[in-house]
Amino acid sequence: MGRQTSYDDMNNFCKCIIHLYHDEYMRKPTQEDVNRVTAKHLEVHGFPGMLGSVDCMHWPWRNCPTAWQGQYTRGDKGHPTIMFEAVASYDLWIWNAYFGPAGLNNDINVLNESDLFDQLHEDRAPVVNFTANGEQFTKGYYLADGIYPEWSTLVKSFKCPMYPKTTKFKRYQKVSRKDVERAFVVLQGRFHILTHGARPLSINKIKRMMYSCVTLHNMVVDYNGRAISPFDLELVSEERSVRTWDQRVGTPLRMMGELRDRQAHHHL
Secondary structure, three states: OOHHHHHHHHHHHHHHHHHHHHHHHOOOOOHHHHHHHHHHHHHHOOOOOEEEEEEEEEEEEOOOOHHHHHHHEOOOOOOEEEEEEEEEOOOOOEEEEEEEEEOOOOHHHHHHHOOOOHHHHOOOOOOOOEEEOOEEEOOOEEEOOOOOOOOOOEEOOOOOOOOHHHHHHHHHHHHHOHHHHHHHHHHHHHOHHHHOOEOOOOHHHHHHHHHHHHHHHHHHHHHOOOOOOOOOHHHHOOOOOOOOHHHHHHHHHHHHHHHOOHHHHHHO
16 A cells, blocks of 8 residues: 555544544543552552552654754653653553643643543542541542652652651552553553654644554453453443532632642652
8 A cells, every 4th residue: 555545544543443442441430440440559559549650651753843843852852752641550551641742841741731630620530538647538649750749649759768667668659650661661562653753744643543552552451351440331421410600610729729738648
């Protein structure tokens, strides 16, 4: 086939994958999903209330337009890239995928733009109740590296541990956070297109390629029987309750304050 025909077929294939399987294999976690994932992480890693690990990777953009190369190039990369933020659990299932920010950004900028905490801002996130250090917590958390902010839903390792307890915690946290890094390696190993520079000139086409790879990756995890939480259509279709204007305005502000509570972060 000709080159342009191959490009068109690839784009159409990605459209079909997203249209047919996006709702099932890139769904937001339901209450049943959260219960199973947190129970598995407590069993394997020893972290109660852990939803997964969050991190970012860069996909090189080979045919980035010359006028855009400045905003898509970062000094430590040396070439245009597009950032991909993901949350992965122990089974390497990617629960949240956000792709598209310019490679000039860092993990904090992408975190502020992504939809990772949208359900939490609307106070519609699944309930997670657990006890740590003798205190009761009502929000799940993600393991992250040191660049991420001190939020109540992020658990980072100590930069300079001074005591045996903090040293042990840092070791366990770093080991448990490898889930998302292993997911990146497996994703690139299965789809070699992610190891080479993206060729399309359109960002939307590149997004479809990335989301198609993530969807197929989760399909493989499910097919191999390693998925912690199987898909249940009855649990995904949920009706949203009607809220007043004051609730729609006040709830995000209240949840934003709880999300960025540094005191809760240090207690956790």
